[in-house]
Amino acid sequence: ASKAEITSFIxxxxxxxxxxxxxxxxxxxxxxxxxxxxxxxxxxxxxxxYHNYFGMKCGSSWKGAFI
Numbered sequence: 713a714s715k716a717e718i719t720s721f722i723x724x725x726x727x728x729x730x731x732x733x734x735x736x737x738x739x740x741x742x743x744x745x746x747x748x749x750x751x752x753x754x755x756x757x758x759x760x761x762y763h764n765y766f767g768m769k770c771g772s773s774w775k776g777a778f779i
Contacts, residue, residue: 713754721755725765 713721726745733741748765751757759767770776 713756717756718749718754721749721752725749725755 722745725748729741729744729748733744738744751767752760752765755765757767759765
């Protein structure tokens, strides 16, 4: 990822994670931001285009929607 892509991804995701973390009572959310960066390759992975930044996968027992 380029420096611009990295900066853009963090700028986009950080406020969302901070807001969600605050609503859940978390004091430190930087680890979740870092994990999203790692798991999604800075938002460039195949799953990231579906806003799946943590690499979550559905198993055969999943009955919900998937792409």
